[in-house]
Amino acid sequence: MKYESKKYNLITILGPTATGKTGIAANLAARIKGEVISADSRQVYRGMDLGTGKDYEDYFVGGVEVPSHLVDIEDAGAHYNVYRFQTDFIKVFNEIQSRNKFPVLCGGSGLYLEAILKNYRLIEVPPNKELRKELKGKSLEELTRILKELKPELHNHTDVETDRRTVRAIEIEKYYTENPKLDDSFPEIKSLNIGVKFDRELRRQRITTRLKQRLEDGMLDEVQKLLDSGLTPNQLIYYGLEYKFLTLHLIGELSYDEMFAKLEIAIHQFAKRQMTWFRGMEKRGTKIHWIDGYLPMAEKIGEIISLYKS
Numbered sequence: 001m002k003y004e005s006k007k008y009n010l011i012t013i014l015g016p017t018a019t020g021k022t023g024i025a026a027n028l029a030a031r032i033k034g035e036v037i038s039a040d041s042r043q044v045y046r047g048m049d050l051g052t053g054k055d056y057e058d059y060f061v062g063g064v065e066v067p068s069h070l071v072d073i074e075d076a077g078a079h080y081n082v083y084r085f086q087t088d089f090i091k092v093f094n095e096i097q098s099r100n101k102f103p104v105l106c107g108g109s110g111l112y113l114e115a116i117l118k119n120y121r122l123i124e125v126p127p128n129k130e131l132r133k134e135l136k137g138k139s140l141e142e143l144t145r146i147l148k149e150l151k152p153e154l155h156n157h158t159d160v161e162t163d164r165r166t167v168r169a170i171e172i173e174k175y176y177t178e179n180p181k182l183d184d185s186f187p188e189i190k191s192l193n194i195g196v197k198f199d200r201e202l203r204r205q206r207i208t209t210r211l212k213q214r215l216e217d218g219m220l221d222e223v224q225k226l227l228d229s230g231l232t233p234n235q236l237i238y239y240g241l242e243y244k245f246l247t248l249h250l251i252g253e254l255s256y257d258e259m260f261a262k263l264e265i266a267i268h269q270f271a272k273r274q275m276t277w278f279r280g281m282e283k284r285g286t287k288i289h290w291i292d293g294y295l296p297m298a299e300k301i302g303e304i305i306s307l308y309k310s
Contacts, residue, residue: 008192008308009097012105014039014113015196016274017267018206019293023058024196025106026068027301030061032104032308035096036068037089039107039116042239044085045076047226050219051242053210069096076226077235083124086115093187105191110277117191117286125175135167146170150177192308193286195278196300198293207267211260220246241266 011034013025025036036059038044042052049056059066069092074080089105096103107113114120135143143166150173198206223246226236233251236243242263249259282288291303 008190009187010093010103010105010189010191011304011308012039012113012117012191012193013196014106014110014193014278014288015108015293016203016271016278017053017108018203018210018271019196019198021106021108021196022053022055023297024194024300024304025104026059026066027061027297028304029066029102029104030064031301031305032102034066034102034104036066037092037096037103037105038068038070039085039089039105039109039112040071041080041082041085041109041112043071044074044080045078045239046072046074047076047229048222048239048243050214050217050222051239051246053214067101076229077231079238082111082115082120085112086120089116090186108274110274110281114277114281114284114286116189117193117281118284119186119189125172128171128174131171131174132167135170138163140166143167143170147173150174192304193288194304194307195288195290196293197290203271204268207271208264211264211267214242215260220250223247224250241270 011028011032013021013028015021022036028034029036040052042048043054045052048054054071059068070085070088073088093103105113105116135146138146140163143163147166147170150170219242223236223243226243227233227247227250233247236247245254245259245263245266248254249256254262278288289307291300295303
């Protein structure tokens with residue numbers, strides 16, 4: 001069934017790792033004739049599957065594959081970033097709408113999500129050496145006043161935390177003032193934001209169970225294959241978490257037990273940081289409707305659709 005809403009043109013499914021976001025997004029997309037857009041900073045890389053949690057089977061609902069986007073679009077070893085994600089998102093979002101389908105954004109990378117939901121302007125702005133000379137020596141208070149003259153509503157208050165950040169924010173705003181056409185491409189986003197929550201202890205259990213399963217499924221072989229393909233240990237360590245600790249084990253710096261223990265702790269810490277970011281998003285004005293991860297899938301989808309239609 002296709003649902004129409006004048007209130008929303010996007011549904012975002014977010015939450016920390018191991019909360020089943022992909023399955024919810026795929027089931028929702030299947031229900032409302034939608035397509036899923038991944039907002040995961042590591043799932044963009046080809047060949048990095050188990051380590052990034054690409055649950056391909058979750059995209060099959062009732063035996064039919066739900067279309068997904070921004071997965072497997074970059075070679076391992078490259079450095080994808082939030083600017084490129086935003087650019088890619090805009091293209092895919094417009095394409096999905098042109099097919100009269102509904103976009104469902106899904107992920108746990110807070111910066112990527114917020115770049116879309118808060119319409120961050122992320123054009124790669126070059127340094128302005130003359131402007132930096134002009135602003136040198138000004139106090140943070142003076143710099144903040146200059147920035148507010150260019151941008152009266154400061155949504156991102158980290159812009160004025162330090163002199164350096166404020167100078168950069170001024171530099172960016174002046175660039176946009178001088179190049180107004182750069183703002184034209186970002187679509188108006190009206191998103192219903194759904195967070196998936198479990199209590200802390202169960203979330204920890206799910207993370208540990210998932211890690212054990214991925215190791216049984218061949219995650220070490222996946223990392224070894226990447227090393228054999230020509231990637232250096234440092235290139236893989238750059239991606240953190242699974243790729244960092246499994247690489248350190250494979251090159252002999254950690255035993256298997258040390259690797260598992262350190263990685264398990266790191267993933268728990270990562271999930272905690274994700275939740276901290278999502279709470280920060282709420283404080284910065286993003287409304288998130290939290291649903292109970294314990295609910296059966298049909299009830300989760302029903303709850304999301306009720307919110308969408310309300």
